[in-house]
Amino acid sequence: MSREQQKIIKKILFYFVLAVIVVYLLFPFYWAVNSSLKSQAQLAMTPATLLPRDPDTGNISFFTRNYFAIFKNGQFLRGLFNSTIVATSTTILSLLVGSFAAFALGKLRFRGKAPSLYVILAMTMFPQVTVLSGLYAVINALNLSARFSMIFTYMLFTLPFTTWVLTSFFKDLPKEIMQSAQVDGATPFQTFYLILLPLTAPALVTTGLLAFIQAWNEYLFALTFTSIDVSARTVPVAIQYFSGEFARQEPFGEIMAAAVVVTIPIVILVLIFQKRIVAGLTAGAVKG
Structure with missing residues (x-):
């Protein structure tokens, strides 16, 4: 077998593996969109269809009323508002601190810088369920509102991650920048705020987006802390309590429509900041 044939075979295998990975990653989202455009009768069809089809004629038929139903659902709209407030506040506070x-x-x-880093890293390893009961007791003792309780508890997981990632970026910045600022008479705070912080913009965007996604999708704490205050439920909890407008049983089509709508803000943020995200993920990969 010639080298040219070997190159062709390797290229075919590479694109085959790449296609398998792409399909594996995108198929769940495609299936959610596909299911959200089906009525209850279409969802009950066997075998399941890759496109929404009329049960009687077999023609392609899109059922868009699931999307109209969720936007008429006050519980879902209130959940979107609560999730936006909680996730945005958590992200801003995590980045600030x-x-x-x-x-x-x-x-x-x-003194104690190295142990502090290890403590921060250790805090990211605790499963949420292990601290849930203790946090719930603290929240009740302090008599905090449900929204503030979620912001406070989400920071227990987003803040250590944000601090750990940003620390590596600050370490990689040349010491000469800080020394030059000190020679020019800048205080440590001015050096941080006016010089070093803008240089870490890619890292801020990357860690901020990951913190936002974690707070946006969090379910366990939101379910626990909003068990009494129903008006403070976030989107994941609101979706769980869907009763359905068109279906007397589990409103699977409306749940899928809500899942698609909830995913859209994350996709938009990634598309807007994709250059910053790539820069933040690849920063420090090449030395020299």
């Missing part, structure tokens, strides 16, 4: 902590851990000298 995490950037200060990362600057101190990455650029300043003080």
